[in-house]
Amino acid sequence: NAGVTQTPKFRILKIGQSMTLQCTQDMNHNYMYWYRQDPGMGLKLIYYSVGAGITDKGEVPNGYNVSRSTTEDFPLRLELAAPSQTSVYFCASRRTGGDNEQFFGPGTRLTVL
Amino acid sequence: GESVGLHLPTLSVQEGDNSIINCAYSNSASDYFIWYKQESGKGPQFIIDIRSNMDKRQGQRVTVLLNKTVKHLSLQIAATQPGDSAVYFCAEKRSYNTDKLIFGTGTRLQVFP
Numbered sequence: 001n002a003g004v005t006q007t008p009k010f011r012i013l014k015i016g017q018s019m020t021l022q023c024t025q026d027m028n029h030n031y032m033y034w035y036r037q038d039p040g041m042g043l044k045l046i047y048y049s050v051g052a053g054i055t056d057k058g059e060v061p062n063g064y065n066v067s068r069s070t071t072e073d074f075p076l077r078l079e080l081a082a083p084s085q086t087s088v089y090f091c092a093s094r095r096t097g098g099d100n101e102q103f104f105g106p107g108t109r110l111t112v113l
Numbered sequence: 114g115e116s117v118g119l120h121l122p123t124l125s126v127q128e129g130d131n132s133i134i135n136c137a138y139s140n141s142a143s144d145y146f147i148w149y150k151q152e153s154g155k156g157p158q159f160i161i162d163i164r165s166n167m168d169k170r171q172g173q174r175v176t177v178l179l180n181k182t183v184k185h186l187s188l189q190i191a192a193t194q195p196g197d198s199a200v201y202f203c204a205e206k207r208s209y210n211t212d213k214l215i216f217g218t219g220t221r222l223q224v225f226p
Contacts, residue, residue: 042202092156100145
């Protein structure tokens with residue numbers, strides 16, 4: 001299994017531009033998450049999904065949108081990029097039931113200028 | 114607001130010594146705690162978890178201790194190795210009916226020869 005994969009690895013955006021961060025997992029996990037990590041800080045939950053067709057807001061959802069049309073994919077959309085969205089974005093997934101271990105992707109480093 | 118925090122932002126230890134990383138949490142309703150390790154440029158990696166009905170849990174070279182009386186969590190790493198150098202995060206799940214994890218700000222562990 002490839003686990004959780006994210007693309008792109010790096011991206012620079014201008015203020016007001018939009019982009020989609022891609023996340024895919026091949027472990028058939030129902031639960032998926034998007035976090036952002038600012039320099040020297042812990043992770044903050046943006047959005048999460050408990051299964052295809054179901055999404056919910058986390059701690060810091062403003063400025064982002066998500067969709068979950070398939071079990072494998074959980075893209076994160078930035079519509080009007082702002083400097084405050086400069087961060088490293090991590091996608092994670094976990095299986096239903098049992099332990100709560102989340103498996104993380106390698107991250108996308110986004111800079112908004 | 115309520116948060117998960119860490120006492121020491123940086124911990125330096127000599128190779129072979131034991132390391133103790135501490136974490137304070139403020140929500141007495143939290144029922145599940147996880148420690149993650151994050152190496153530079155990578156996503157967080159699960160180390161060990163513990164439920165609130167336990168005081169101690171051991172893994173390979175790692176032990177997590179939970180003191181619910183003072184809302185304190187610690188990660189002990191035995192015989193610390195250079196490969197243990199990373200940032201360590203504690204995270205809590207605040208109730209049984211939520212899937213959200215709240216992360217602390219992290220402690221950097223530096224291992225020197």
